[in-house]
Amino acid sequence: MEERRYRSASGAPIALRRRQHSASCRELAVRCPRLRLRSLSAATSAAWLAAYGLFVLTENSMVLSAAIIITLIGLIIYLHFVKIDQESLLVIGSLGIQVTSSYASGKESTTFIEMSQVQDVVINEAIHMQKVIYYLCILLQDPGDPQGVSEVVPLFQSSKPRLDCLIEVYKSCQEILEQRKTAPQSS
Amino acid sequence: MVLKVFFPSCCASAESGILIGRWISEQNSAVILAVVHFPFIPVQVKQYLSELQRVTKVSVSVLGSWSNSKQEKEESLSEFLEDLGTIFSHEPWIQIGKERDSKFWSCSTLQKHSNNPKEEEIILIYYDQRKVMLSHLHPPSDTASSTDHRAEDASKLSAIFDTVAKSKILFMTDRYDDGPIKMTHWQSDGVEASIIVELMKQASVPACMLLAFLLSLVTAVCRSRLLKFWPLSFLWSKLSTCEQLGHRLQHLQVISSNRKAQNQTQLMRKANIFVSLLVDVALGMLLMSWLYRKNRIGHLADTLIPVADHVAEELQDLLQWLMGAPAGLKMNRALDQVLGRFFLYHIHLWISYIHLMSPFIEMILWYVGLSACLGLTVALCILSDIIALLTFHIYCFYVYGARLYCLKIYGLSSLWRLFRGKKWNVLRQRVDSCSYDLDQLFIGTLLFTILLFLLPTTALYYLVFTLLRLLVVIVQGLIHLLVDLIDSLPLYSILLRLCRSYRLAAGVKFRVLEQQDGKPLRLLMQINPLSYSSVVQTYRLPTYSCYPKDSWISLCKKLFLGELIYPWKHKGEKQE
Numbered sequence: 001m002e003e004r005r006y007r008s009a010s011g012a013p014i015a016l017r018r019r020q021h022s023a024s025c026r027e028l029a030v031r032c033p034r035l036r037l038r039s040l041s042a043a044t045s046a047a048w049l050a051a052y053g054l055f056v057l058t059e060n061s062m063v064l065s066a067a068i069i070i071t072l073i074g075l076i077i078y079l080h081f082v083k084i085d086q087e088s089l090l091v092i093g094s095l096g097i098q099v100t101s102s103y104a105s106g107k108e109s110t111t112f113i114e115m116s117q118v119q120d121v122v123i124n125e126a127i128h129m130q131k132v133i134y135y136l137c138i139l140l141q142d143p144g145d146p147q148g149v150s151e152v153v154p155l156f157q158s159s160k161p162r163l164d165c166l167i168e169v170y171k172s173c174q175e176i177l178e179q180r181k182t183a184p185q186s187s
Numbered sequence: 188m189v190l191k192v193f194f195p196s197c198c199a200s201a202e203s204g205i206l207i208g209r210w211i212s213e214q215n216s217a218v219i220l221a222v223v224h225f226p227f228i229p230v231q232v233k234q235y236l237s238e239l240q241r242v243t244k245v246s247v248s249v250l251g252s253w254s255n256s257k258q259e260k261e262e263s264l265s266e267f268l269e270d271l272g273t274i275f276s277h278e279p280w281i282q283i284g285k286e287r288d289s290k291f292w293s294c295s296t297l298q299k300h301s302n303n304p305k306e307e308e309i310i311l312i313y314y315d316q317r318k319v320m321l322s323h324l325h326p327p328s329d330t331a332s333s334t335d336h337r338a339e340d341a342s343k344l345s346a347i348f349d350t351v352a353k354s355k356i357l358f359m360t361d362r363y364d365d366g367p368i369k370m371t372h373w374q375s376d377g378v379e380a381s382i383i384v385e386l387m388k389q390a391s392v393p394a395c396m397l398l399a400f401l402l403s404l405v406t407a408v409c410r411s412r413l414l415k416f417w418p419l420s421f422l423w424s425k426l427s428t429c430e431q432l433g434h435r436l437q438h439l440q441v442i443s444s445n446r447k448a449q450n451q452t453q454l455m456r457k458a459n460i461f462v463s464l465l466v467d468v469a470l471g472m473l474l475m476s477w478l479y480r481k482n483r484i485g486h487l488a489d490t491l492i493p494v495a496d497h498v499a500e501e502l503q504d505l506l507q508w509l510m511g512a513p514a515g516l517k518m519n520r521a522l523d524q525v526l527g528r529f530f531l532y533h534i535h536l537w538i539s540y541i542h543l544m545s546p547f548i549e550m551i552l553w554y555v556g557l558s559a560c561l562g563l564t565v566a567l568c569i570l571s572d573i574i575a576l577l578t579f580h581i582y583c584f585y586v587y588g589a590r591l592y593c594l595k596i597y598g599l600s601s602l603w604r605l606f607r608g609k610k611w612n613v614l615r616q617r618v619d620s621c622s623y624d625l626d627q628l629f630i631g632t633l634l635f636t637i638l639l640f641l642l643p644t645t646a647l648y649y650l651v652f653t654l655l656r657l658l659v660v661i662v663q664g665l666i667h668l669l670v671d672l673i674d675s676l677p678l679y680s681i682l683l684r685l686c687r688s689y690r691l692a693a694g695v696k697f698r699v700l701e702q703q704d705g706k707p708l709r710l711l712m713q714i715n716p717l718s719y720s721s722v723v724q725t726y727r728l729p730t731y732s733c734y735p736k737d738s739w740i741s742l743c744k745k746l747f748l749g750e751l752i753y754p755w756k757h758k759g760e761k762q763e
Contacts, residue, residue: 021699022708024189024308090697092710094189094215095310098697110696110715114343 006165009133014159024093024176028169031086032159035104047071080105084158093176097138099155117141119149121173123166134163136170189308191216192281193347195316198222201371203254205271209247209350214343217250217281218350220357221372229274231367245353251281272297291706309707316373318689319351322714323451325693344695398443428568434731438464455680455726462679467562474566475559484556488549495577499538506530518644526648530584537580564670571666578659585656592649593749595638602635677726688716
């Protein structure tokens with residue numbers, strides 16, 4: 001198991017952890033920057049100052065309790081549905097590829113794509129606002145047309161690693177994907 | 188290629204024996220269903236397996252051997268297990284062994300007729316047999332895939348789920364049966380069953396027959412000629428309560444049918460309808476108990492007449508305002524007075540009818556409120572119908588205003604064409620030029636001017652009454668939306684997803700367990716449950732939902748031209 005530091009597309013520090021479980025099974029996990037206490041306190045204080053200002057204007061104490069409740073609920077929703085801690089890719093040769101996102105509240109959302117549906121794993125580039133960013137994606141095979149692509153599944157969407165990190169992940173994935181081409185196919 | 192062995196986690200502590208299951212050669216994977224213990228007679232095992240194959244249509248065979256050595260490793264046992272490979276010829280013969288205290292198992296294969304001398308990699312995947320058997324896989328495949336490719340591209344995982352699900356009968360023999368074969372699987376310690384479920388199954392047959400009989404009576408009454416006379420049938424078609432009752436009757440027919448559900452979808456649909464009906468009736472009873480306590484019906488009836496009076500008074504004030512100088516606009520006095528007085532007289536008639544009915548209102552409401560026991564949806568539909576009846580005069584005003592306005596607009600457009608020397612050709616459906624006589628032109632111009640100057644007055648009345656009508660339509664629409672929601676929500680599926688999430692599977696997820704070099708890769712396969720939004724989407728009940736018939740643009744066009752709008756498209760077609 002090895003861990004290396006890289007940077008995301010927006011400059012935040014991320015870490016890539018590679019683990020080889022067996023000859024045909026690899027796990028690649030990208031850890032996103034954690035929630036910082038500074039930004040959390042800043043957001044909470046801003047919300048409460050605004051609520052206090054409103055209270056001074058309207059003399060209604062409901063505003064304060066409403067602000068507290070909204071801040072709490074907003075924080076819970078943010079931690080459970082928005083803030084992603086770690087995104088990982090588990091490639092098991094001849095079984096499939098599993099994509100997992102773990103949220104800050106501990107929730108994990110997993111998708112498993114069988115190997116027969118996977119055509120290839122590639123690095124694409126996209127124009128986002130004023131930047132050109134690179135992203136890794138899985139190309140799914142079209143059941144009707146062996147050469148066609150039916151769907152593109154983008155990976156590492158919230159951590160957005162840069163090209164150097166993506167190349168490492170790409171190389172690891174391709175080593176395993178190549179095995180299915182060289183292995184003798186059973187009829 | 189890599190060999191995948193699916194091993195049930197319940198057999199991890201079983202005694203030594205042979206493994207039976209299904210070998211899927213296209214995927215190079217073996218699904219192990221049970222472990223058969225020593226002593227056994229190979230002929231009997233083969234007989235049992237062939238019978239099983241006949242009943243379940245799953246090609247079950249002996250796949251290999253399993254050795255769970257509690258003591259030190261026995262040499263003779265391993266040779267014995269290898270010799271078994273010659274009795275039950277299976278290619279490849281899988282040998283799994285577990286040491287006494289070790290977590291890591293040894294797994295090897297014996298290939299007699301293989302061209303590939305290289306040792307192939309083995310992946311050991313543990314699965315929970317009970318959960319996989321009960322689970323129903325919902326493949327994310329869209330409907331675009333044609334049936335030709337279905338066979339080859341069928342999800343590899345669905346083959347495994349199918350194998351375990353179809354072998355249900357294999358799991359019915361437990362260790363207390365006196366058969367020739369002793370097996371270990373998830374139910375080998377005793378077949379599980381629930382008394383409540385068995386009792387309900389027994390009770391459901393006569394209950395269904397009784398329900399079907401009652402329903403046939405009710406449908407016979409509904410279909411009788413008596414109710415098909417013109418005024419009554421028109422009334423039934425306009426009232427949304429009758430539609431909702433018919434819808435629920437259909438649901439009851441589905442539940443009380445004698446045929447067993449063929450597949451999973453039908454079973455879930457039946458269950459969803461049953462739970463939805465129960466919840467509906469329960470909420471209706473709750474509403475009824477709340478209404479009939481403390482004489483609330485009496486209070487409601489007492490406030491109904493004053494509310495209707497109040498609405499009529501507000502309308503009268505509105506008309507007085509329109510007859511004056513509304514919003515500073517100057518109206519045509521004569522037309523204004525005529526229209527205003529006509530509508531005022533209409534309101535006066537309406538109020539007299541309401542006052543005529545007032546002594547009977549309480550009794551009518553009392554009996555109508557009893558129908559809330561049929562369900563909350565019926566109560567809401569009745570509420571919507573009452574609103575429609577109470578605001579009938581607004582509907583009438585809207586129709587009068589719209590017709591007048593519509594006539595005016597058509598007249599104006601036709602005379603405008605006359606102005607320019609053109610005419611509408613009905614035969615060719617287009618505008619043609621036409622030469623008019625002088626007197627035609629004169630009268631046409633006169634009429635055009637008159638209509639044009641009377642336009643603001645009519646337009647204002649039309650605008651006011653259209654807005655009122657739209658308000659009522661929006662309120663009714665919201666009530667119907669709520670009724671639709673209660674009708675179509677698949678409550679049973681949502682409860683199942685909440686409590687037994689493994690029954691509705693969107694896929695699987697793998698977890699890598701502790702590894703050791705030299706031993707096969709160990710994975711744990713767990714069920715990935717379906718998300719709530721897909722549950723609702725997949726199992727939604729079909730309803731006769733009302734949705735806007737026209738797009739916004741055509742609606743605005745109709746409003747501008749004064750055509751009557753019926754914004755919601757109803758009945759007849761069942762929309763899924």
